[in-house]
Amino acid sequence: MILFDGDWMAKYMEVWNNATEVSDALAEINFTSTIGCGMPDEDNPRGILVVENGKAISGAPYEGQEMNWDLRAAEKHWLKWQDKGIGMAGLGMAVTTGKLKFRVGDYGAMIKNPKMAGPFVKSFGLMGQVK
Numbered sequence: 001m002i003l004f005d006g007d008w009m010a011k012y013m014e015v016w017n018n019a020t021e022v023s024d025a026l027a028e029i030n031f032t033s034t035i036g037c038g039m040p041d042e043d044n045p046r047g048i049l050v051v052e053n054g055k056a057i058s059g060a061p062y063e064g065q066e067m068n069w070d071l072r073a074a075e076k077h078w079l080k081w082q083d084k085g086i087g088m089a090g091l092g093m094a095v096t097t098g099k100l101k102f103r104v105g106d107y108g109a110m111i112k113n114p115k116m117a118g119p120f121v122k123s124f125g126l127m128g129q130v131k
Contacts, residue, residue, distance in 0.1 A: 003078060004037045004047035006061045008130055013049060013059030015129045022119040022126060027054030029115045033068040040072040040101055069105035078127070085125035088117065 002008060017023050032052045036045030048065050050058040073081075077099045086094065088111075094100035095107055111117050 002046075003075060004045070006047070006059075009047035009049060009059035009061065011059070011130045012047075012127065013056040015126050016049065016051075016056040016059075016123070019122070019126050022122050023054045023056070025054070025115065025119045026051065029113075030054075031116065031119075034065055036062055036065075036067045036070040036104070037078075038062070038070070038072050039075060045070055045072070067104050070103035071105070072101045072103055073099055081124045082128040082130075085128070086121060088121055091121055091124075 031054050033050075035049045035051065037047050037049070038045030045062045045067070048058070048060055048062050048067070049056055050060075050065075073094070077094070081094075091100070092111070095102070110120060
């Protein structure tokens with residue numbers, strides 16, 4: 001599988017929904033978003049995860065969808081975070097150093113909301129379960 005291609009995103013959707021510490025926690029705050037993931041040197045994200053009330057309802061290639069979040073990082077960073085996860089401090093450092101960029105989305109508002117920030121950080125670890 002290629003990182004964030006259609007097959008990868010479909011599997012990530014399954015992993016997301018099986019991870020109650022992410023999906024149920026986000027359902028409590030009625031989290032609904034379209035999240036893009038990709039590489040910083042590409043015009044568009046590679047994949048999109050559509051989440052409604054905490055549950056992923058679609059994991060697919062990007063096809064022009066409007067996004068609430070567009071996360072970009074070099075493939076080596078994505079792979080590292082998949083393998084080792086990323087904590088709150090690591091997330092802050094990744095954003096501060098530019099390793100993780102938010103092309104769309106309000107990082108500051110998200111990180112100040114513990115009910116959103118915790119599941120967000122955990123979602124990076126879930127990526128490591130995509131096989």
